[in-house]
Amino acid sequence: MIKDVRISIFFLFSFLALASDPFRLVKQEMKNENYIYSLVMLRNISGDNQILSQRYFLEGICYTQVGDYSKAISKFVEVKKFNLPVDDYYYELGKTLYFAKEYDKAKKSFSASIKNKKQVTGSFFYLAKISNFQKEYRQAKIYLQKILTSKNLSPMVIQEA
Numbered sequence: 001m002i003k004d005v006r007i008s009i010f011f012l013f014s015f016l017a018l019a020s021d022p023f024r025l026v027k028q029e030m031k032n033e034n035y036i037y038s039l040v041m042l043r044n045i046s047g048d049n050q051i052l053s054q055r056y057f058l059e060g061i062c063y064t065q066v067g068d069y070s071k072a073i074s075k076f077v078e079v080k081k082f083n084l085p086v087d088d089y090y091y092e093l094g095k096t097l098y099f100a101k102e103y104d105k106a107k108k109s110f111s112a113s114i115k116n117k118k119q120v121t122g123s124f125f126y127l128a129k130i131s132n133f134q135k136e137y138r139q140a141k142i143y144l145q146k147i148l149t150s151k152n153l154s155p156m157v158i159q160e161a
Contacts, residue, residue: 022051026058035062053082061092069100091119094126103130121150 022045029038039062045055056078063072076093079086094109107130110123128143 022047023054023058030058030062030065033065035065038062039066049082050084053079053084053086057086057089057092060096064092064096064099067099069096072096073100088113088118090116091123094123098126098130103134106130121147124150 026038026041026045029035029041039059042055042059042062045051047055056075060072060075060079063069063075073093073096076089076096079089090109090113094106094113097103097106097109107127110127110130113123114120124143124146128140128147131137131140131143
């Protein structure tokens with residue numbers, strides 16, 4: 001009898017934890033780089049505009065990771081329609097545009113990320129790479145210098161810069 005109550009309480013708390021963050025399991029799968037499975041789980045999540053905005057944002061990231069940039073961009077466009085703040089939106093959109101070789105649009109997105117003080121060092125890094133591709137070497141150098149003057153850089157970022 002007591003064992004049944006414990007099991008019931010465990011499932012109740014598990015359900016409440018999942019209800020409070022419907023993306024908890026998805027984020028764990030994304031952390032484990034299971035992007036296809038994450039997309040399957042995301043399709044089953046519905047809710048208000050806040051939840052849908054987060055769902056489409058995570059779908060955009062997953063599609064980027066599997067290399068389907070057109071679907072990723074369309075998901076990011078859906079996020080923007082909700083007109084709700086989503087952390088790292090411009091940075092993630094910029095990365096997708098960068099991988100899709102839409103460099104001018106990516107530059108605008110990374111600039112917006114810097115303006116919003118989100119993923120600043122990463123945004124400068126991609127801006128430097130884009131400037132280098134576009135043979136704008138002086139601008140690339142400026143971006144690299146901004147990276148190197150940033151605080152708390154990992155050795156990997158310093159080496160790349």
